[in-house]
Amino acid sequence: MRPSTLYAILMLTLAIVAGAVTVHGRQRALLEMDSSAVRDSLTRALGLTDLCLATEARYTRHPALTDDLAPFMDYPAALEHFPTGLFWAPPR
Amino acid sequence: MLVELENIIKIYNQGQVNEVMALDRVNLTVAKGAMVCLKGPSGSGKSTLLSIIGCIYPPTSGRAVIAGTQLARLPDRFLTIHRRQTIGFIFQHFNILPKLSVLENIMLPLMPLGISPGKRRAMAEPLLERFGIDHRRNFPAGEISGGELQRVAIARALINAPPIIIADEPTAHLDSELSKEFLRSMRQLKGEGKTIIIASHDPLVTDDGGVDMIYAVRDGRVSQDVS
Amino acid sequence: MREFSEKHLNILDYALSSLWRRKGKNLSVFLVFTFVIFLLASFQFLTRSLLDAAQATLRQTPEITIQYMVAGRQESIPVSYAAKIKDVFGVRKVTARVWGYKFNEVTGSNITVMALAHFPRLDQEVLAEGRFGAKGEKGWAVIGQGVLDDLGLGSRRSFSFFRPDLTLKPFTVSGVFGPESNILTYDLVITGIDDGRDLFGMEATLATDLLVEVVNPLEIATVARKISKALPGTRVVTRPQILKTYEAVFSWRSGFAAICLLSALAAFIILAWDKASGMSPEERREISILKILGWQTPDVLMIRFWESFALALVAFGCGTILAYVHIGYFQALLFRSVMMGWSVLRPGLSFVPVVSFGDLFLLFSLAVLPYLAATVIPAWRCASVATDSALRG
Secondary structure, eight states, X not given: OOHHHHHHHHHHXXXXXXXXXXXXXXXXXXXXXXXXXXXXXXXXXXXXXXXXXXXXXXXXXXXXXXXXTGGGOSSTTOOOOOXXXXXXXXXX | OOEEEEEEEEEESTTSTTOEXXXXXXXXXXXXXXXXXXXXXXXXXXXXXXHHHXXXXXXXXXXXXXXXXXXXXXXXXXXXXHHHHHEEEEOTTTTXXXXXXXXXXXXXXXXXXXXXXXXXXXXXXXXXXXXXXXXXXXXXGGGSOHHHHHHHHHHHHHTTOOSEEEEESTTTTSOHHHHHHHHHHHHHHHHTTOEEEEEOOOHHHHTOTTOOEEEEEETTEEEEOOO | OHHHHHHHHHHHHHHHHHHHHTHHHHHHHHHHHHHHXXXXXXXXXXXXXXXXXXXXXXXXXXXXXXXXXXXXXXXXXXXXXXXXXXXXXXXXXXXXXXXXXXXXXXTTEEEEEEEESOOOSOHHHHEEEEOOOOTXXXXXXXXXXXXXXHTTOTTOOEEEEEOXXXXXXXXXXXXXXXXXXXXXXXXXXXXXXHHHHHHHTOOTTEEXXXXXXXXXXXXHHHHHHHHHHHOTTEEEEEHHHHHHHHHHHTSTTSXXXXXXXXXXXXXXXXXXXXXXXXXXXXXXXXXXXXXXXXXXXXXXXXXXXXXXXHHHHHHHHHHHHXXXXXXXXXXXXXXXXXXXXXXXXXXXXXXXOOOOHHXXXXXXXXXXXXXXHHHHTGGGGGGGSOXXXXXXX
């Protein structure tokens, strides 16, 4: 078999795998949509403003509500020291 | 005449400090079906002469007609096409790509021509059989013997059925047995109507009965060798 | 046409064979390239998914939230402010909320405690078990899955927190949030507002913030402006601002993104330098032989192009698929420690990665195009290989 044919088979295989993974993902997404109604109710009822992703510091647990100075509030000229501060960009 | 060179001048780096005149008013003709030997020391202009006859580049001035086509007017692209159709090269060290198989090496000149793999194999197979290397077709060329390499080189030169074969010092690294075998192949090709041009100062070549004419190349000039 | 396509297929065949002949070197290039794309794609898929989750989940977030600020920090807001806010035209309802954090010294976790005066009838929808407390009921708490595990309750349904004066405040677990709301409630304890004030030692005249519902959602900005004017010492946060926060938080300007990009860039520089550092004598010889056998310079360039492009395309495919699997099936395993840092309570990140054509195009442009440029442009040097150099031996 010529190399270009083998390559085409390889790319086709990758495309099939990508397609299968995407289709499976979409099916999962459809299942998750059922949960979105639950989350909407909770958000509305409890007035929630942030996702529970990082719980180490209040400015990463509630970035939407925290004031800009919270990462540096411990003492004058304090440096931000929580690892998640690296991952989250400062809110605008 | 298949090769006609008239007042050929070739200058490298023209107009610059390191300007060199490699060929100085060379006149040379080769008849169709002849076997010709170019004899000369290193630096004599032999390689340049082979490059012009081999349609690698045109001369600086003069008239060079190879297989009916004048080189001076040809743009590089058409020169390449003309070379593909007209010339088969056999190099000094054979210049086979060692990691490609024997068959792949032989088919190499056909790849840029848009010929399908099946047709290429059909063109290469008779040559494999003719030169007795069919059993080595899938071997990496770097793993075959010197004699087999020589035959691969000849087969590759013939794959496009060119009318002219150019061999540059083909026996320089061969023992006498392989050298004789090479010359036998060249005589055979001559008998089939090919025009053979061999650049060599090996007495085995110059004294071979199949050679019709010997040209001496010295300091960029060519003369008939009557010795 | 047929000859043209056959020629290019032949060149592709030669390029692929050439890649295979140097499989050791090309395999390492492939692995590095795949890893770089995997890293970039994982970051892109994760942040896109988080942003989508935030936008989907927080579309019902309060229209306006009012905080009281002193010296740039948030302090408790007087409940009496609600009356002033109610007077602003366009405001439908104002709700006081008490919330804060409790640190569990045993496990080192931070728990969010939220207390409200009223709870709509939601029990069956949102709770895996139990119910919210009834009106007037004291000492009840609905907790998230993470809190249930963190407090080590098992089958027990009571726990205590310390008040500021170090006395214990007992709670009875009246309900547990279901796992489908983990992204919101994993670390949450919900209780009645009086219990919340009791726990935090807050006076009845104060609240943590005030939630404002407006009559017309299109007038949120206008109402927010009016509230700011009426209450100058407050910070007014609107729903669009909350959603915008998440757009910024999960952006390429974060530190982690910069590290990913710099690593990728460094890897590329190494790759490109290797490729651009010139042809080996073997490569020069090969090109010279091809040229003398009738291959033209564009044909030789095409070999180099196909070598790079074929490798890059497979690496791109493998990298993006691996990234998708990494985010969608392994919960962003490699990023979790950075994303969650010192967090003890870590909700699962079961996202379905959101992949758009724009994202793939961006990744392709960032990863593949520079690699092609770095490998094909120096290949122009092959044009400098003299055709007759093979003759000279």
